[in-house]
Amino acid sequence: MRRVGPLLFAVVLTVAAVLAPAPATAAPPAGEHRGTLASGATWLGHVPERWNGTVLLFAHGFGPLRAQDAPNDQVRDLLLGEGYALVGSSYSGPTLWALETAPGDQAAALAAFTALLGREPRRTLAVGQSMGGLVSTRQAHQHRPVIDGALSTCGIVAGGLNLNNYQLDGLHALTELLAPGRDIPLVRYTGPEQAAQAAADITALVAEAQNTAPGRARIALAAALFNLTGWARGEARPAPRDYAAQQEHQYRILTSGALQRYVTAREQIELSAGGNSAFTKGVDYRALLAGSRQSAQVAALYRAAGLDLRAELGRLTRTADITADPWAVADLGRSSMPHGELRVPHLEIHTVADELVPVEQADWYAEHARYRPDRFRGLVVEASGHCAFRPSEYLTALHALEHRVDTGRWPSLRPADLIRAGAGYPGGEPRFVRFDPGRLIGGLGEPGRERHAGHPYP
Structure with missing residues (x-):
């Protein structure tokens, strides 16, 4: 028998090792897993008892940079029960408006979690909430996405430039009409303390103005510019022509936290962008209000108060003098807008009345984003409040997106069919409704705000 030399023997062993099947990677234990990314961000993941092969990559909203992998504990438990593996990152910031780093941190968290799982997922779906909805939307527009589909819930899908601009319109109206001549800073904050004081001052103005008919009319005008529907969370919805009740709801929304959020979040966005990205100079406030769903309400309250609405809109236009910093516009245009x-398929769900991210954002996105007609759909829930969804609505929307990813066709998105599909889930029957969001007042490219003087917007 011929002997095999030492070198040939080593080669034979090497080839055998290459051709031999790799040892199976032990599945990670079910339950919670955590880690830290190279960026310094942390990630949180949950593995179900029986994995169905799908990973849900959750992007949390504006707030503390804390890793989350589901919108709440109840939804997490339901998703784990259906076999989904969940993961999400904290984002590395450095500001709370973390759009510069969030998409990369989300991708890194997914890679770390996939390594833990030991095999590639059959599909990966991004689920983003509020600001996280913009994160997931941006991932869905990436040239080589790491996801197979995106579900944005109450998402800022119209992007940071739009958010900053229409909120500034409402703040300009409140300060100019309720406290003309008073110096309350609306942009370029020197720090969180100045922003917090400005928010407190504007909230106090609104509280005082609510005591008179002219004040209430002016609050309603500002609410229209904020794209704020007159339906407060946890309350019965006012009748369509009960304008006084609608205004009361708008007042309660503004003074119970919305104004504070509009102003203090702006300071964080400015910190991220290195300046102010919003403008009022050159804006036509008559054109803005003309496109609002609330224009009839505003006109009725102005008539009741004996005020000249046309004159006050002209005054807002004449006194509007805030300009944007081009570098901040460029920064947010790159980091915080869908482009x-x-x-991949993208499904967006919104409540009818959202005080922080109005449903009109979805209309702007549907008109301005680049996509094939079969890739985007929007759903609306008959409810009030930011991200005020029932677990049944999350799961029904998720399953609709899965169907589109798997088959290439959307299932029936008729409200009756969606309600029937989600009727067995905990937390109450889904409340999907046929609803036309209407135009985003103050959105870029919309009537009244086509462009900033001398500086085209993206």
């Missing part, structure tokens, strides 16, 4: 073609 590029939509590469």
Whole structure:
């Protein structure tokens, strides 16, 4: 028998080792897993008892940079019960408006979690909430997305430039009409303390103005510019022509935290962008209000108060003098707006009345984003409040997106069919409704705000 030399023997062993099947990677234990990314961000993941092969990549909203992998504990438990693996990152910031780093941190968290799982997921779906909805939307537009589909819930899908601009319109109206001549800073904050004081001052103005008919009319005008529907969370919805009740709801929304959020979040966005990205100079406030769903309400309250609405809108236009910093516009245009073609299916869900991210954002996105007609759909829930969804609505929307990813076709998105599909889930029957969001007042490219003087917007 011929002997095999030492070198040939080593080669034979090497080839055998290459051709031999790799040892199976032990599945990670079910339950919670955590880690830290190279960026310094942390990630949180949950593995179900029986994994169905799908990973849900959750992007949390504006707030503390804390890793989350589901919108709440109840929804997490339901998703784990259905076999989904969940993961999400904290984002590395450095500001709370973390759009510069969030998409990369989310991708890194997914890679770390996939390594833990030991095999590639059959599909990966991004689920983003509020600001996280913009994170997931941006991932869905990436040239080489790491996801197979995106579900944005109450998402800022119209982007940071739009958010900053229409909120500034409402703040300009409140300060100019309720306290003319008073110096309350609206942009370029020197720090969180100055922003917090400005928010407190504006909230106090609104509280005082609510005591008179002219004040209430002016609050309603500002609410229209904020795209704020007159339906407060946890309350019965006012009748369509009960304008006084609608205004009361708008007042309660503004003074119970919305104004504070509009102003203090702006300071964080400015810190991220290196300046102010919003403008009022050159804006036509008559054109803005003309496109609002609330224009009839505003006109009725102005008539009841004996005020000249046309004159006050002209005054807002004449006194508007805030300009944007081009570098901040460029920064947010790159980091905080949907751009590029939509590469994967995207489903967006919104409540009818959202005080922080109005449903009109979805209309702007549907008109301005680049996508094939079969890739984007929007759903609306008959409810009030920011991200005020029932677990049944999250799961029904998720399953609709899965169907589109798997088959290439959307299932029936008729409200009756969606309600029937989600009727067995905990937390109450889904409340999907047929609803036309209407135009985003103050959105870029919309009537009244086509462009900033001398500086085209993206």
